[in-house]
Amino acid sequence: MQNPKSTSSDTLDTELPEKQENLLLNIGCNVVVPTLILTMLSEPGYLGIKFAIVVALAFPVIYGGHYLVNRGKVNAFSALGIVSIGLTGGISLMELDAIYIAIKEAAVPAIIGLATLISLKTSQPLIHTFLLNDSIFETKKINQALQDNGCQPAFDKLLVNASWILAGSFFLSSILNYLLAVIILTADPGTVLWNEQLGKMTALSYPVIALPATLVLLGDMFYLFRGITKLTGMSVEDIIKQK
Numbered sequence: 001m002q003n004p005k006s007t008s009s010d011t012l013d014t015e016l017p018e019k020q021e022n023l024l025l026n027i028g029c030n031v032v033v034p035t036l037i038l039t040m041l042s043e044p045g046y047l048g049i050k051f052a053i054v055v056a057l058a059f060p061v062i063y064g065g066h067y068l069v070n071r072g073k074v075n076a077f078s079a080l081g082i083v084s085i086g087l088t089g090g091i092s093l094m095e096l097d098a099i100y101i102a103i104k105e106a107a108v109p110a111i112i113g114l115a116t117l118i119s120l121k122t123s124q125p126l127i128h129t130f131l132l133n134d135s136i137f138e139t140k141k142i143n144q145a146l147q148d149n150g151c152q153p154a155f156d157k158l159l160v161n162a163s164w165i166l167a168g169s170f171f172l173s174s175i176l177n178y179l180l181a182v183i184i185l186t187a188d189p190g191t192v193l194w195n196e197q198l199g200k201m202t203a204l205s206y207p208v209i210a211l212p213a214t215l216v217l218l219g220d221m222f223y224l225f226r227g228i229t230k231l232t233g234m235s236v237e238d239i240i241k242q243k
Helices: 023-040 049-071 076-093 098-121 139-149 152-184 192-232
Strands: none
Touching (some): 049 076, 049 192, 076 192, 152 192
């Protein structure tokens, strides 16, 4: 699946640094607030079953939309996240069987994983978007060192291998997403218990899904660091962008 042209260091384009995202706000809007609403406010005396779903899912949708607007451009993966949240709400409001949410939960990361591998045949492999980007690496210095050392073919192979590891992290998330939904969502749709289980699934998504996938990503990052330092002769401090 290797394509020297598509994985060339010529694609290490320089981008303007983006404003750092507030991690606490991210977790609050996407996990904490929706979980609290679904588990504590779904009773008829509070928001009710359906309105609680709408309010809970409004937080990640509004946060995701605000994120896109602030960046001044549409990010395909952020947009996919918003669509995913919308599908969760739609499936829940229509009171469809839990298997549909399980399939949806598995489909989203699987699509990203497949896109990562398919992108190896394009001029912009997604490994550059996720890991090997100008906000983390001194891409110009790396590019020059690779040319000086004549290590471009080895670097192309490094990127292909790193892309497979990256895709593997998304496929792992896909499997864990499916299992989490199947195990937790056992209640009948349209009930208070369903909302509570949906909130529980949201709360567990970070430790059960994000943590293992993050560990794989960290391993992939380490693989890139080691490979780049070996091919360029530069130290880790030299290849990392200093702020």
